[in-house]
Amino acid sequence: MLSNREELIQAGAIYQKALGAQKKKILVCAGTGCVAGGALEIYDELIRLIEKTGISCAVKLESEPHDDSVGIKKSGCHGFCEMGPLIRIEPQGWLYIKVKPEDCEQIVTESIVSERPVDRLVYKKNGETYSTQEEIPFYKKQTRLVLDHCGHIDATSINEYLAIGGYGAFQKALFDMSQDDIIKEIDQSNLRGRGGAGYPTGRKWTQVRRQQSPIKYIVCNGDEGDPGAFMDRSIMEGDPHRMLEGMMIAGLACGASEGYIYVRAEYPLAISRLEKAIEEARNYGLLGKAILGTDYDFTIKISKGAGAFVCGEGSALTASIEGKRGMPRVKPPRTVEQGLFARPTVLNNVETFANVPLIIQNGAQWYKAIGPEKSPGTKAFALTGNIENTGLIEVPMGTTLREVIFDIGGGMRDGAAFKAVQIGGPSGGCLTQEHLELPLDFDSLKKAGAMIGSGGLVVMDEHTCMVEVARFFMNFTQNESCGKCVPCREGTKRMREILEGIVSGQGKLEDIDMLLELADTITSTALCGLGKSAAFPVVSTIKYFRAEYEAHAVDKKCPSKVCQKLKRIYIDPELCRGCSKCARICPVNAIAGKIKEPFLINSGTCIKCGACIESCAFKAIKED
Amino acid sequence: MDEMINFKEIDEILEKYRYEPSSIIAILQDTQAKYRYLPKAAFGYLSAKLGLSTAKIYSVATFYENFSLEPKGKYVIKICDGTACHVRKSIPILEKLRQELKLSESKATTEDLLFTVETVSCLGACGLAPVLTVNDKVYPAMTPDKARELLAKLREEI
Numbered sequence: 190m191l192s193n194r195e196e197l198i199q200a201g202a203i204y205q206k207a208l209g210a211q212k213k214k215i216l217v218c219a220g221t222g223c224v225a226g227g228a229l230e231i232y233d234e235l236i237r238l239i240e241k242t243g244i245s246c247a248v249k250l251e252s253e254p255h256d257d258s259v260g261i262k263k264s265g266c267h268g269f270c271e272m273g274p275l276i277r278i279e280p281q282g283w284l285y286i287k288v289k290p291e292d293c294e295q296i297v298t299e300s301i302v303s304e305r306p307v308d309r310l311v312y313k314k315n316g317e318t319y320s321t322q323e324e325i326p327f328y329k330k331q332t333r334l335v336l337d338h339c340g341h342i343d344a345t346s347i348n349e350y351l352a353i354g355g356y357g358a359f360q361k362a363l364f365d366m367s368q369d370d371i372i373k374e375i376d377q378s379n380l381r382g383r384g385g386a387g388y389p390t391g392r393k394w395t396q397v398r399r400q401q402s403p404i405k406y407i408v409c410n411g412d413e414g415d416p417g418a419f420m421d422r423s424i425m426e427g428d429p430h431r432m433l434e435g436m437m438i439a440g441l442a443c444g445a446s447e448g449y450i451y452v453r454a455e456y457p458l459a460i461s462r463l464e465k466a467i468e469e470a471r472n473y474g475l476l477g478k479a480i481l482g483t484d485y486d487f488t489i490k491i492s493k494g495a496g497a498f499v500c501g502e503g504s505a506l507t508a509s510i511e512g513k514r515g516m517p518r519v520k521p522p523r524t525v526e527q528g529l530f531a532r533p534t535v536l537n538n539v540e541t542f543a544n545v546p547l548i549i550q551n552g553a554q555w556y557k558a559i560g561p562e563k564s565p566g567t568k569a570f571a572l573t574g575n576i577e578n579t580g581l582i583e584v585p586m587g588t589t590l591r592e593v594i595f596d597i598g599g600g601m602r603d604g605a606a607f608k609a610v611q612i613g614g615p616s617g618g619c620l621t622q623e624h625l626e627l628p629l630d631f632d633s634l635k636k637a638g639a640m641i642g643s644g645g646l647v648v649m650d651e652h653t654c655m656v657e658v659a660r661f662f663m664n665f666t667q668n669e670s671c672g673k674c675v676p677c678r679e680g681t682k683r684m685r686e687i688l689e690g691i692v693s694g695q696g697k698l699e700d701i702d703m704l705l706e707l708a709d710t711i712t713s714t715a716l717c718g719l720g721k722s723a724a725f726p727v728v729s730t731i732k733y734f735r736a737e738y739e740a741h742a743v744d745k746k747c748p749s750k751v752c753q754k755l756k757r758i759y760i761d762p763e764l765c766r767g768c769s770k771c772a773r774i775c776p777v778n779a780i781a782g783k784i785k786e787p788f789l790i791n792s793g794t795c796i797k798c799g800a801c802i803e804s805c806a807f808k809a810i811k812e813d
Numbered sequence: 814m815d816e817m818i819n820f821k822e823i824d825e826i827l828e829k830y831r832y833e834p835s836s837i838i839a840i841l842q843d844t845q846a847k848y849r850y851l852p853k854a855a856f857g858y859l860s861a862k863l864g865l866s867t868a869k870i871y872s873v874a875t876f877y878e879n880f881s882l883e884p885k886g887k888y889v890i891k892i893c894d895g896t897a898c899h900v901r902k903s904i905p906i907l908e909k910l911r912q913e914l915k916l917s918e919s920k921a922t923t924e925d926l927l928f929t930v931e932t933v934s935c936l937g938a939c940g941l942a943p944v945l946t947v948n949d950k951v952y953p954a955m956t957p958d959k960a961r962e963l964l965a966k967l968r969e970e971i
Binding site: 221222224225226270271273413414415416417418419422453454455456457492493494495496497498509510511512513514515516530571573574575579580581611614645647649653658661662665668669671 | 834835836837838839841842872873876877878879880894895896897899900901933934935936937938939940941942944949950951952953
């Protein structure tokens, strides 16, 4: 229990010294991805093997460590998920990829005992070998500020966070700054909300601070529902204290003494790491009553989502915390005036809060120097889809799409050609070849008709059908529509029907205009941000790939050969031996013929399920 | 399988949340964790204890995707159909599992209450796409064949 400022400073110094005493460290990535790949078995195996050698093994950062112990830690996501499970060896900075439990012995004997890298486990590309993490092109072009700790410290230990200066920003804000000072610093930094809309954080805090209410709330939006996004998950799992610290500073600045974190139930690991972090902070007296001997009280509770995408919307999220159906309401009053339990509420997302301690610690001027002036700082993106290096990255705002996809992402998989990238999830739009030089920041993207959203980047190659992608998103939005307002509830249903018609060969040319008209109506009349943006993927795919829509609707052809119903399946008479296997397997009896003579498919009956293609031993059944 | 519920267990859950009506979602989540679904009898009991109408609790239970009013299987298999998994072909995996277990979109749980197959929008494990989870354990880089093998392994465990 730390009861004053000096004790916090002292604790930091003690653990800093303890961490410095660990000459060797093994950081096992314990993000969701690597854990699924077996990282925890590797962690246990490493401990077992190190102890066998007689070297002492420090799984916890103690205030008085052995001088010669090897620190072994479960770190946050290193980001290079494609190559997981990942292990980093310090001080050398070696990064081992796709590690298996059977590799542990060699890691211990060579890298820990003999201090040599294990060549067969390091990253190799185009004949080059990259033994340290920093050399790998995937990392080289990144600027990791918010994700700085992920992969470098133990994600499950408050002591490690204190050792690297954690809670220093909170301490500075609590003792050296007034509420106005804190808000001014955030305001001048031009920090904009990382959740999607990019609203200036300083302005939001000012509005809440101004409200005359004895009770105010700080709410963290960890309901990262956009398919293809996992930045916030990685921060919650990998550096939970940074985010808590940001919330504590917000509470201090706005006069709130209660905080809530709303996390999706689909993120069990994030929830357990946050629970542990909150408990540790409480035990140290950093959360609770009279924090560090001051009159500041602050508590944080976790509210678990129950599987509703719409709860990422502010008023739906607060309704859900209150134990109601998560449906958005009409605004005004806005969340800053009447948010959670009808009290003034600061609602920011995970990444936004994680930026706060950095700004308080280093100052607004430092922050503004990163990226473009109007939207400074860095942004974390989740790179997924048909890209070589899937994973979590962080770059300065204003980095071009080309640098992200080709330099960091390593280009397309299997040498396919780049087609488009979906940015901002189901509320975003797609960007194409012509946008590759576009700087990624709030304003540039808005001009191009897309949005950063939370930061999901789903990269698509030439084999992706854009109409089918639009249908996929519309299906998602329609499933997740809460049903409160008519434009979203009915409009998205009609749009989905039309899109389903187009991809199944029932489309007409007029459908495209009808989609645009519906999109226009929904965008201008829906109640909440999700409804308003529901049609964006359709509008942007029509804008850039109209020819593809026309090919489906008019010529009944899918240029990317994706849409099942538009395929024509036929039997090549040259190759068919007339064995009748396909006819027997066909679920709708669409294939007939005489034994030992070429069979025929009745295209009117055929449902294009493709079962016959798989069954044919002579590869005589083809599709076009 | 009608209504074998132990009210003592529900009381413990209510105790944990101090009978706070605003914690209804958490209370329902804990109840579901015990029974793998929300038994009908729980609604009336919770309504009396929390002073919320049954209709209100029912409205919450039906709004959120995670709640089920039908018993679920011992193994709940969730196939991720988020964008990243979708473009890396998650649907054939879903189809394979449904075919193996004789399930469909409208019938998600097997007769013997062993398996439930459902889709989920995004598990956030996009780097490992396509993924599925079995009772929250993540299985990365799946294929229809690997899914079939997984089923066989789960059957052995029973």
